[in-house]
Amino acid sequence: MNIHQPRADIAETTLAIVEELKRLEGPLLPILHELQEEFGYVPQECLPVIARELNLSRAEVYGVMSFYHDFRDHPAGRHVLKLCRAEACQSMGGDQLAERAKRLLGIDFHQTTPDGAVTLEPVYCLGLCSCAPSAMLDGEVHARVDAADLEALVQEARR
Incomplete structure (x- = not known):
């Protein structure tokens, strides 16, 4: 790239x-x-x-x-954190996880942190519905993501 x-x-x-x-x-x-x-x-x-x-x-x-949501018309951050927004993930706490990610990063969906480290994006199914909620960091999927997992993903992306 x-x-x-x-x-x-x-x-x-x-x-x-x-x-x-x-x-x-x-x-x-x-x-x-x-x-x-x-x-x-x-x-x-x-x-x-x-x-x-x-x-x-x-x-x-x-x-x-x-x-198509995956195409960007501007550069993403060094890391891209995608949070599943599909119904299965929402029903298992995905909305709270999304709000927590926004607070931790200080940005909204489709935005990049001011230091260029992380872009936060919604995705509408990662195919892990039975392991909801799910996330993807730089192409690597994570299942059953809880608040501690999310914080670890954000810390990893900020390094």
Whole structure:
């Protein structure tokens, strides 16, 4: 992930990724995922390149990108903490856990701590419904998360 790439290189990298993936059936989502993997987010400069190369309107590309919660239009923090907001997790204390995370970090969902350490995001199912509530820190899932677990995850992310 290279969030400090010069703007001219963003267009070149985008074009290379689009060229590599555009022959797939339904290439837009794989392209957006690859761009986010490369840059840590999907820079706005990528959208017209994608639209042109896939013969789509910019509105279509933006609509798909903005529909899916996992795509970011700005860089995330060094660590991303996702809290499950689905019904099973809510019923097992997920709402209280979310409020505690917001207080511990001093931010709301879709925000990053001022030091750039942690981005807090909601996710609407991690597939651990029988082990609710669940969280994910930097792609690693955690089940049956309680207040102490949450504090440990936040401390780990702040290091």
